[in-house]
Amino acid sequence: MKKGLFLGFVVLLIGLLAACGGSDEAEGLLEDDKLTVGVTAGPHEEILEKVAELASEDGITIEPVVFSDYVMPNVALSEGEIDMNSFQTEPFFDHMNEERGLELIKVADTVTFPMGMYSEKVTDLKELEDGASIGLPNDPTNGGRALLLFEQAGLITIEEGLGVNASINDIAENPNNFEFIELDPAQIPRQLGEVDAAAINSNFALEAGLVPGEDSIFIEQDSQFVNLIAVREESKDDEVVQQFIDLYQSDEVKQFIDENFEGSVVPGW
Template structure:
């Protein structure tokens, strides 16, 4: 009899502890278990903007830690694997291609800024001066490669097969009057390799980080760019209160003014 009572008490105690544990899990945001919101960014403007957001968030007792990446791939992998909480560095077409390619469980939660892509050169002062057979560098990842090809087409250097948009590849060039060589490179490394090619398409965040001004130094810049960058979160955390708090701070007039005053039109608020 005593054994039965003991088993009953043990069972009730187990249920009670499980219920308490469940309440703990449901209270608050999973992202703030350590009291810090970790945000993945690429170096340059994204990093500077999030640092500004961190200053504002500190006034509301929200601590933000910035993790800086040197490429476009690892921030998404790190987000999916839970090493960071949210990210702010990429366009939607790029994220969608990575989600499809790698099966990542991440989603867009808000728009941020636009970085017009530009064409830069250390050897010519005008695209008209490019010699026949010149080498053009462009990002090697699928989305930014297609975007760069569209930029070259806007600049009158090549013609692409119609209707492909950012899905265009170097194999879709149907007219290349100067017989230009299109060389795909790592996006983050292109500014350092600019002297090794005749000209190159560079994402503005990497250009600015390398000391280039998209407005002053580019030979041609993207016209009416629709490639708005975004904030991404894991699907399970997209509705977390702290994620919305970060978005609300990002979209304040204070952050908008910071962007407009510090980047001289090279970075444009996109919300």
């Protein structure tokens, strides 16, 4: 009888230990007491630091993980190295999901960065000579976005209906025989002197000390490329995800953006 009671106690103890062991899993994304968020350097990082400041008042620790390119933040999120990311437009996000078979989902809008054209050699588009070299991002969606920018500027026309999916092979008219050179988007500010002009994403322009509204020779009109917050599929209903969204889309963060970026970054929610 005593032996039976002892065995029953052992079984009960194992069950309790198993239940305790599963409690971390129940805590979701905050199981290690912090939320890791992937961003690119520059404005995304600065805005996240403001969100982290607000989150700390609610007892949530946010740890920024800063990346220097557009690919790794999604790879790291997919592989569970970070909890969420905030750095990309929806067309780029959709392309990455499809191309790499990622199971990431968008949970909220963040900010818009108007793309601009910059030059160290000319101050006006009219000064670009025939055959001038023009740089643009080498990733598919930002490259297509740059081509739409060039079309807005009246430099080229692209095949109808392609939109952001256009590539340099889809240029229908190039009357000034411009040479389009695809470059790593993060490196374009450093390589600006090697081309006559270039399209640069505003986050990289700002990181390089350029002010889109002042230093660009042409800037995107009525940009619809809103950035987003992404998480893994299994995390979308985690309570801390909605807490993060509420903090990001708060009046305090909007005021921070308006005061610190003066129109170079625009709240998109």
